[in-house]
Amino acid sequence: MYNNLNALVLFLPLMLFNGEFGAVFYFDNLFDTTFWILMTFGGIFGFMMGYVTGWQIQATSPLTHNISGTAKAAAQTVMAVMWYSEVKTMLWWTSNFVVLFGSAAYTYVQKRVMDKKNSGASPVSQAKSDEIKLLGRDGEAEESV
Numbered sequence: 001m002y003n004n005l006n007a008l009v010l011f012l013p014l015m016l017f018n019g020e021f022g023a024v025f026y027f028d029n030l031f032d033t034t035f036w037i038l039m040t041f042g043g044i045f046g047f048m049m050g051y052v053t054g055w056q057i058q059a060t061s062p063l064t065h066n067i068s069g070t071a072k073a074a075a076q077t078v079m080a081v082m083w084y085s086e087v088k089t090m091l092w093w094t095s096n097f098v099v100l101f102g103s104a105a106y107t108y109v110q111k112r113v114m115d116k117k118n119s120g121a122s123p124v125s126q127a128k129s130d131e132i133k134l135l136g137r138d139g140e141a142e143e144s145v
Contacts, residue, residue: 003050004043064110071103 015021029035057065074096081088 074099
């Protein structure tokens with residue numbers, strides 16, 4: 001969410017200093033309804049991605065979030081190369097394999113750590129623990145009657 005606020009505060013002065021305010025008024029689709037609907041959807045999805053990113057970091061860790069983002073980008077890149085039948089060097093394929101294999105190995109190790117940590121917990125107490133962690137509470141979650 002802070003990225004959206006930073007962009008809001010920084011975008012207008014940058015436009016002013018670079019003399020781009022005039023270009024906005026000559027944009028052909030400035031008053032096009034379809035353009036503004038798509039821009040609104042883009043803003044809503046961007047905000048939701050920022051919010052979910054915060055949830056992911058709160059539920060896991062910043063490192064896990066970074067690794068999952070890197071793995072996602074690498075997987076998308078490999079899929080795009082395969083989709084468009086591009087020819088890449090062996091070094092390119094090796095580097096993407098290292099990223100994807102390393103991400104998978106990190107996921108495997110983290111799952112084993114979680115399984116070991118939660119092996120003695122009942123499903124009910126584990127769900128309660130997960131709820132507390134997701135809500136960011138240090139103590140017991142209050143039960144509503």
